[in-house]
Amino acid sequence: QKEVEQDPGPLSVPEGAIVSLNCTYSNSAFQYFMWYRQYSRKGPELLMYTYSSGNKEDGRFTAQVDKSSKYISLFIRDSQPSDSATYLCAMSALTGGGNKLTFGTGTQLKVEL
């Protein structure tokens, strides 16, 4: 079993929809939870990160972490065609070994006009 599980999709939604992306994990040592967006043939771009449990909002994006359930979510409100990309969750324990990230496999999202 992988440390981080993520539904690969693809997920197709109409423009303006609310999108929910999720990951589950098994390592209770993870403290930082991140979401990256990756466009085709580009490097991952950090969207936002949260520390421990709770919510964080940035514009149309909201990240949620439930450590008791080992479950994290990214919500995208008023989705746009430009949001079409692969979304990767990533987690780290941020130990003395630095910020070694463990990634999900990514969810491919398509927002259609």
Add this chain to the structure above:
Amino acid sequence: GAGVSQSPSNKVTEKGKDVELRCDPISGHTALYWYRQSLGQGLEFLIYFQGNSAPDKSGLPSDRFSAERTGGSVSTLTIQRTQQEDSAVYLCASSPDRGQPEAFFGQGTRLTVV
């Protein structure tokens, strides 16, 4: 530079040849990471450099893989005697220091072994 720079962006090599991939991190960032992204797989950690400390090589898949970081800045990932299973996108990331969770990625080098 403004971001993490990687070169080449694409590399096609014959099986058995050696390849070198280069990463130029964001200026001032002390932490540098290499990851590998294979088709249908998530990003896989390879190696981590922090300042002048010994690197964390725990993710390197075999002894054909090595990396160095000169002067605390530019890093080179070398793959010797390439195999077809080495075909992947190799991504480099940097962070301001070991205590910062944000990692900023380059565009990657797409390696194809034929």
